Amino acid sequence: MSIPLIQSSLEIILGIIILFAGGEFFVQGAGALAGILGIPQLVIGLTVVSLGTSAPELFVSVGSFFRDSDAIAVGNVVGSNIFNVLVVLGSSALVMPLKVRSRLVKRDVPLLLAVSAAVWGMASSGRFSWQSGFALLIALIINTIWEIRTAREEPQGIKDAEPEVQIELGTNNLIKATSKIIAGILILALGSNLLISGAKSLASSYGWSETVIGLTIVSAGTSMPELITSIVASFRGKTDLAIGNVVGSSLLNQLLVLGSCALFAGNKGLEVEEILIQKDFPIMILTVLACMPIFWTKGTISRSEGALLLILYIVYLTDQIFLNSLPFIRLIIIFYILPLILILIIFKAINYWKLKKTI
DSSP states (O other), X not given: OOHHHHHHHHHHHHHHHHHHHHHHHHXXXXXXXHHHXXXXXXXXXXXXXXXXXXXXXXXXXXXXXXXXXXXXXXXXXXXXXXXXXXXIHHHHHHHSOEEOOHHIIIIIHHHHHHHHHHHHHHHTTSEEOHHHHHHHHHHHHHHHHHHHHHHHTSOHHHHHTSOOOOOOOSHHHHHHHHHHHHHHHHHHHHHHHHXXXXXXXXXXXXXXXXXXXXXXXXXXXXXXXXXXXXHHHHHTTOHHHHHHHHHHHHHXXXXXXXXXXXXXXXXXXXXXXXXXXXXXXXXXXXXXXXXXXXXXXXXXXXXXXXXXXXXXXXHHHHHHHHTTTOTHHHHHIIIIIHHHHHHHHHHHHHHHHHHHHHO
């Protein structure tokens, strides 16, 4: 293994670790500050904590844009959403079957599906305009207000699913909270720079495109906070938090991260590679759509269904990495693996509707 390759790999690993630490500092600081200012715990859970898990994606994508790597910026968002649904949700279900509340099926997942389709439509021209970015950020504000208002009306069980942030009042604690926010931002900036630098070097070493790197290594790295948060939540029996973390983070990735990048791009716009429009955006939407029959089955995501989601990600990853060197793999995926998965999903959907009619 060459020295440049070792260096780029170390930069990626170190960048991911630093990003995770920066996100933790930011969440604790922002949560404590919000509490000191009298913001309710529920609102903190729905906004500050969600923002904290999406902070790595935000810093990496915005940083990539400012380093003229639009492919990494957009690929990171699309890849992170695919990773969230297939790996984070799948891994959490393997730890403990996830109980799905009706709110998730009736509101949150359809909303994620609608936003994903709208973002794909915006990207279809090959560029996200600043107007698109502005519209996504406005949608984020509306959704956050709606989320807070409707969450207050939900049963106590849903409110208990939100993570708590310890709040201590006092002038010293105000300074401490502010210091943690500043430190978190600085650490996130450092981690994102290291990850972007390592990713660009690795792409150059292996001859991979920046799009593939953004969709795989970068997106998996920035999604580590979501993965760890959801797995820990599953171990603790907080399955609402595990699922809500995935849906909330996937929404923020599109509304906040893509919206911010597009707005910063101004009249130039945020460039979108053709391969993303033709293949990866549709896959991102299909992963959400494929979850619907899984959510329907007895209101639970079982361990076998979690394993199926992980297998789907392995198939996707194999297609991304080995397409150029082993083109026959795509033929196997298209003509054998995908039809089998499609048949399984249709079978589950039919069983659900039959069961529903008998009730």
